[in-house]
Amino acid sequence: MSEHLEVTKTTPLEFVYALLGGLFAPGLAIVMIVLLAVGIQMRQVDNATASESDQVVRNRIKPYGVSLAVDPNVPKVEMTGEQVYNEVCTSCHGSGALQSPKFKDSAAWGKRLGQGYDTLLLHALKGIRQMPARGGEPDLTDMEVARAMVYMTNAAGASFEPVLAKERVLSAAELARGQSVYTAKCASCHDSGMTGAQKLNDTAAWTGLIKEGKDALYAAAINGSFGGPAKGGDLTLADADVKLAVDYMVAQAKTAIDAAKTATAKK
Ligand code: HEC
Ligand code: HEC
Structure with missing residues (x-):
C-alpha cells in the first residue's frame, strides 16, 4: 500500500495565497492595533465631551436645586x-x-x-x-x-421632631391571621426553639432581631436564613401571610421584652 498521508502538492496559486497571507497578516495586525489605539483615544475624547455636556446640563438646571453637595466618591455622611x-x-x-x-x-x-x-x-x-x-x-x-x-x-413656626414614618399599627384581624399562620407553620420550631429557632420569649434574641427592622425579618422569613427555612418550609404560603406571621412573632416578642423590663424595674 502506498502512503496515505502523502502531502498534496502545492499548486502555484496556493503558493501565492500563502505568500500574500504571510506578508499581509502581520501588516493587518499592525493596522488593527493602530485602529484600536486610535479608537481608545477617540473614546477618551468622547468622554471629555460627555462630561462637558453633563456640566452644561448641571449648570443649566442648577438654580433648581441640583446641588454639589453629594459627591458619589465621598463616603456618605449624614447631613443636618x-x-x-x-x-x-x-x-x-x-x-x-x-x-x-x-x-x-x-x-x-x-x-x-x-x-x-x-x-x-x-x-x-x-x-x-x-x-x-x-x-x-x-x-x-x-x-x-x-x-x-x-x-x-x-x-416657620412648627415644632416637629424629625422622625421617619411610624410603624404601621396592625389591626386585630391581621394579628389573628398572623397567629394562625404562625401556629400552623412556624410554631413547630419557634415554640420549641428547635434547631436554634428563636423562641418568642427569648427576649435577648428578639431584641437583636427587632433592631434589624421588619423588612430584614420579612426577607429572612420569606427567603430563609441560616437554618430558618424559606416560608417555614411551606413555599405555597403567600408572602403576605409570612409577613403577618412575622408581625405576630414580633408583637409577641415585644410583649415579652416589655414584661421583662417591668419585671427588672420592679426588683
Ligand atoms: C426646585 C425647587 C425646589 C427645591 C430645590 C425644593 N423645593 Fe420644596 N417646594 C417647592 C415648591 C414649588 C413647593 C410648593 C409646591 C406646591 O404646593 O405646589 C414646595 C413645597 C415644599 C413643601 C410643602 C409641601 C406641602 O405639602 O405643602 C415642603 C415640606 C418642601 N417643599 C420641602 C423641601 C425640602 C425639604 C427641600 C430640600 C431637600 C426642598 N423642598 C427643595 C420647590 C422646591
Ligand atoms: C423547621 C424549623 C423552622 C420553621 C418551621 C420556621 N422557622 Fe423561622 N427560623 C428557624 C431557625 C433555625 C431560625 C434561626 C436562623 C438564624 O439563626 O438566623 C429561624 C429564624 C427565623 C427568623 C429570624 C430571621 C433571622 O434574621 O435570623 C424569622 C423572622 C423567622 N424564622 C420566621 C419564621 C416564620 C414566619 C415561620 C413560619 C412561616 C418560620 N420562621 C418557621 C427555623 C424555623
Missing part, C-alpha cells in the same frame, strides 16, 4: 437639616422660587403646616407639583430630607 437646607432646599425655598413657600415666611407655610408632619414629609420625599422629590437630590436619605423639612417648617 440646616446643612441639607443650605445645600439643596434653599435654591428654591430661600427665595420662594416656583412659588415655593419661602423660608421663615410663616404666612406661606401656615396652611401647609396644618397638613401635619406625615403629609409634609411625604411631599418632601415624593414631591408635589413643582416641588421635586427630595428637592431634586435623590441621594439624600429619608432622614436627611426629614431633618431639612423640620428645619424649614420649625423656622
